[in-house]
Amino acid sequence: MLGEVAKLQEPASKGLERENWPGLLPMFSLLDTPRIDAQLIDAKNDVEAVAAWLREYQDSPQTLKSYRREAERLLLWLSSHNQSLCDMNREMLRQYEAFLEDPQPAEQWVGVSKPRHHSQWRPFRGGLSPASRRQSLIILQGLYSWLVEAGWVDRNPFVLMRDKARRLSNQAPTIERYLERDLWGWFWQWLNAPAKIASERDAYEHARRRFIVSFAYLLAPRISEMASAQMGDFQETEGRWWWVVVGKGSKLARIPAPDDMLECLIEWRQALELKGLPSYHESTPLIRALDKRRGISDNQLYRLIKGVFSEAADALEAQNGKPAYVGALRRATPHWLRHTAITHQAQSGVSLRYLAESARHSKLDTTSRYLHTEDNEWHHEQQRHRLKTDPKTPADPL
Structure with missing residues (x-):
């Protein structure tokens, strides 16, 4: 799907290349011009901009894997609505939160685990739990903060979330995921x-x-x-x-x-x-x-x-x-x-x-x-x- 990124050989581009994307969603409208004038990254479209962000994490394989997954889901969702990263606003963010909880239509988004290149691959195994949705938003908040600094988008819609400080802090007061x-x-x-x-x-x-x-x-x-x-x-x-x-x-x-x-x-x-x-x-x-x-x-x-x-x-x-x-x-x-x-x-x-x-x-x-x-x-x-x-x-x- 995303041939413009195929030239990138770094691990960060894996999973964002045209041959790795099943044709289950509408094609991206890949813009040939940057979003705003002060662009600090070499990118011609949203996918290349996201790939540039992912390359910052190529030395942390597990972080890269989870970040790529969440960015990929967002890009696919935006594509299905004929929108781009710079179009995201507060109302769309609210819709995306609801989508993470219940990805619909299910036949388009949800499926059993398959190799990334398989025709029956889907981005979700099911709706995300509250903790997983929160983690997804944390990751995407970081993506948008980076894209603002990179000059690719001019605003971060996550700052408009009323309970942002509580929900999007990446650190709970104490660790709870351990064996007593x-x-x-x-x-x-x-x-x-x-x-x-x-x-x-x-x-x-x-x-x-x-x-x-x-x-x-x-x-x-x-x-x-x-x-x-x-x-x-x-x-x-x-x-x-x-x-x-x-x-x-x-x-x-x-x-x-x-x-x-x-x-x-x-x-x-x-x-x-x-x-x-x-x-x-x-x-x-x-x-x-x-x-x-x-x-x-x-x-x-x-x-x-x-x-x-x-x-x-x-x-x-x-x-x-x-x-x-x-x-x-x-x-x-x-x-x-x-x-x-x-x-x-x-x-x-x-x-x-x-x-x-x-x-x-x-x-x-x-x-x-x-x-x-x-x-x-x-x-x-x-x-x-x-x-x-x-x-x-x-x-x-x-």
């Missing part, structure tokens, strides 16, 4: 319970998912960091082991590897028929495919972890576990393990300074969202406010 201590305890015990091992492959898969979860919990990596990790990223310096990672924003970091992590690493290497801890600069994948040699992609790792959560939810439900815990496991994504890791470190007394270093947050405000101490104290203090005595009947005259 009791649920984590059950989950880890379930994961380590003796399994029915019918084959060598079963034994390998059991060892792999145990290592993946332990790695995610003990070092709080992002999923892209897990998928790209090498054995040699674990390094010893003066008798101490560290995990070295190039993370978000291409920032190099060194995280202390606790003893539990080293034990899990040795066990995992045994499953790979390797001995001891990694040697210096051992440039082989840390997490591997079934052949025990090749690495796995972000998407494969994502599906694997989601599958573990789904199995755990089924098991807990069969045990008549708390419905809230069962629901949490069904909603959980791989990133919940990172949130769980940081939250539990905070609860264990790790100082805010070192917590921020391990989480690789650029701002302490981000890390402080994992501290639930004030919530606990507030809840305890609120217990002072009680109905100490039953009201008298009849009530005494005043």
